[in-house]
Amino acid sequence: MATVIGSPATSAPAKRPTARRSLASRMSWWQPVAVFAVLIGIWYTVAWYYDKVQELSFLVPYPHKVFESLFLDAKRRPDLFEAIGNTTAVMLTGLVIAIVIGMTWAVIMSQAKWAERSLFPYAVILQCVPILALVPLIGSLYGYGFPSRVIVTTMIALFPLVSNTLFGLQSADRAQRELFKLQGASRWTVLTKLQFPAALPLIFVGLRNAAGLSVIGAIVGDQFFQRGAGGLGVLIQLYNSRLQGSDTFATIIAASLLGVVVFLVFGLLGRLAIGKWYDFN
Template identity: 65%
Template sequence: MAATEAATPTALTPSATTRRNATLRGLVQTSWWKVILVFGALIGLWYGAAKHYADKGLGYLVPYPHDVFHAMFIDSETRHDLLVSLWRSTEVALTGLAIAIVIGVVWAVLMAQARWVEQSLYPYAVVLQCIPILALVPMIGALAGYEFKSRVIVTVMISLFPMVSNTLFGLQATDQGQRELFQLRGASAWTRLQKLQIPAALPNIFVGLRTAAGLSVIGSIVGDQFFQRGNGGLGVLIQVDVSRLLGPETYAAILTASLLGVVVFLLFGLLGKLAIGRWYSFR
């Protein structure tokens, strides 16, 4: 009898897997219908604005969404130009991001070793963040030329600070009790950094990585706007389309650049979940 009574609740109660799957389905359904609703509202506003400017004879300023869709996916010539420019901008963005990651992590690790090192180096990171890139364009062009290398330098300058600041914050936010435990065990600074500080700083490092990834795409577009020699990317394509008053093509290039930024951002978010998702809540 006791066994029957004990078994009855188990038979009637849904398993943990079933409850978890139901919760995930509810979250996905709730999120998607809200996203679709907002997307539909934005498309409606876009059509309204496009009609307003079309009635004024300025349709190239705000083209209809279906014209932009046609330029992105149907028009073979425009699609080819977008794909070629997208590849060039991606190459610049990923190259600059890789350099920014290495410099940013090394810079932050050095500052985390001692307070006087941080006080000596951190102000330069802030200055780098505040420098107007446009003011440095002539000097960058004169020193590095006006092609791929200059675009990468601009990308590094724009995306570096989030890596430095987030990595430094993560390294310094290590639990004080754990630090003291490592000291009591006679661990060296390298062991403490490798076994304690870097693992504890991973969530902040990946937050900085996602931010820097998005900024690297902006940097590649900005570099194109400034340095228009060599193989131009999406920034050059946007300028050419604007100068020719090609509204749908211009918006198609802008949307492609935005989608590139979103994809890179989501990619590094996924890498963060795969790397630290078991131990930390990472969005």
């Protein structure tokens, strides 16, 4: 006897993979927790070694001491919050400048092959130039305060925006490009109606990567430009020079958490902007 299409006999198996995927997603929380527990165990082992064997406990403090310094030490909390605020200001300023320059750069290259061949090598060179070698020159030209920190942050965060935006703009379907040309669409129409919508997934990936790199750039700038309002990099260097291991590790973790927060914010923005059309993870 023929089976009727859409009957329970044929539709029920199709739902099982979805159910299994949802169950797996609900149970996947324990995997990062297990890795975290293993890492904490390794940290305690290394800290015990430096404390009991090497008698250099300030080099690798115990995790609970770092936790106390990060969350429970009220005396150092104002300095930490001030440093986070200063680093965030540098990071956001450099990131905004990198977004403007990077996306403009990519749009220009996407309009003609000769422009891409002429300009993209310099983006690669910028990525390969050792920023630390340029730090003394940047300090001599622009001083050792906020502007120099922003320049370093922009240079470090720029390449992911250029490369991802360019490749995203070039990923538009060729048949759709030809259709736009047949309709007599202008370059601006093709850019705004076809290329940018197709490039959004890669643009947001570039934004997430650049956001994390901008935090690194702000801290690197702090490490070398000691004047003006100090951020997390200055605080790390200060605690390290005083052999305050717990405070040093706590500040490093605070810097890492700042980078994670910025990364997650741009990931959320990406899901809100394009989550209905793309699988944006």
